[in-house]
Each structure stands twice: as C-alpha cells, then as structure tokens.
Amino acid sequence: MTEKELENDVEKYRAMLFRLAYSTTGDLSVCDDIVWEVFMKLYSHKGSFDSENGKKAWLIRLTVNHSHNHTKSRWLRKRTELSETEHSHEIISDDIIALREALKTLKKGYREVIFLHYFEGYTAAEIGEILKISQSAVTTRLQRGRRMLKRFLEE
Numbered sequence: 001m002t003e004k005e006l007e008n009d010v011e012k013y014r015a016m017l018f019r020l021a022y023s024t025t026g027d028l029s030v031c032d033d034i035v036w037e038v039f040m041k042l043y044s045h046k047g048s049f050d051s052e053n054g055k056k057a058w059l060i061r062l063t064v065n066h067s068h069n070h071t072k073s074r075w076l077r078k079r080t081e082l083s084e085t086e087h088s089h090e091i092i093s094d095d096i097i098a099l100r101e102a103l104k105t106l107k108k109g110y111r112e113v114i115f116l117h118y119f120e121g122y123t124a125a126e127i128g129e130i131l132k133i134s135q136s137a138v139t140t141r142l143q144r145g146r147r148m149l150k151r152f153l154e155e
Contacts, residue, residue, distance in 0.1 A: 006043050013056065014039075016120060017063045023115040024067035026104050034066045057130045064112060064131070071108075102152040110145035113138050 017038060021031040041062060042055075049055040103111055112131060116122045117138075122130070124138040131138070 001043055001045065006039065009042060009055070009059075010039055013059055017059060019119060020060060020063050020115060021067045023103065023111055023119070024064060024108060025070055027070075030070055034063060034070060037066055038062045057126075060116070060130050061132075068108065098153060099149075102149045105152055106145055106148055110141050110148065113141040114145045114149070117142055 014035060017035045018031050021034040022028060025031065025034070038059060042059065049058065103114070106114065113127055116127045116130065117124070124135050124142065127133075127138045128135040
C-alpha cells in the first residue's frame with residue numbers, strides 16, 4: 001500500500017470508524033488513537049482485499065476489536081469517566097443527548113448492530129459478515145436493541 005492510497009482511505013473511512021469507536025467505547029478521548037491504530041494496521045497489511053467492501057468490512061471489524069480491547073483494559077476499569085461537561089462546547093439537542101445515553105445502556109452486541117444498521121446503513125446480512133455472526137442473530141439483536149432503547153427513552 002502506498003502513502004497516497006492510505007491517505008485516500010483515511011479520508012474515506014476516518015469519520016465512520018471514529019463514530020464506530022465512539023459508539024463502542026463511549027469515550028471521545030480514545031477514539032482517535034483507536035482509529036489511527038487501525039489505519040497503521042491497514043498500512044502494514046500485506047494481503048490484498050477482494051473488493052472495496054472487503055476492505056471496509058476488515059476496517060470495521062478491526063475497529064470493533066480495538067474498541068473492545070480498550071474497554072476491557074485494566075487501565076480503563078480503574079479510570080474515572082470523563083464528565084459530560086468537559087464536552088460542553090458541543091451544541092447538542094436534548095433528543096440527541098437522550099439517544100446517546102440510551103445507546104450507552106445497551107450491551108456492546110446490541111449497540112454495534114444498531115450503530116452499523118441505523119448510522120452506517122448496513123443490511124443485516126452485511127452486519128453478520130462484518131461481525132462474524134449469523135443474519136438471524138443480527139435481526140434478533142436489532143429487535144431486542146430497539147425494544148431496550150424504546151423502554152429507556154419512554155422512562
């Protein structure tokens with residue numbers, strides 16, 4: 001992979017991978033690190049991809065794995081959560097804040113499929129391929145995740 005190809009991929013996928021890392025970790029301060037680790041792996045990746053979709057799926061899977069590794073780290077478990085006021089420069093509606101809080105209450109498996117389906121536009125079959133789970137598992141997680149979100153938002 002050339003540096004120009006990497007630059008093109010960074011421009012094309014960075015925002016999506018950042019949102020995915022944030023949806024998994026809930027921590028803005030680590031998302032850039034996770035995304036750049038993923039791009040460094042892409043740069044040093046020796047194999048080739050069957051298609052652009054294959055590369056995109058590989059990047060998503062790697063971002064999910066790195067995000068999970070981060071949330072499992074010993075350092076994170078002992079660390080104090082960032083307060084929402086540290087990001088008060090963001091102007092966010094009450095609905096967005098409520099949705100963000102509701103998404104944080106979901107287990108990772110539900111949060112991932114909801115994010116990939118509703119925020120990135122993937123089908124259940126595509127999500128199954130990316131996350132290496134069956135399509136029926138994806139649709140089940142989507143249904144249960146929606147139910148959990150609805151209950152949380154109605155409270």
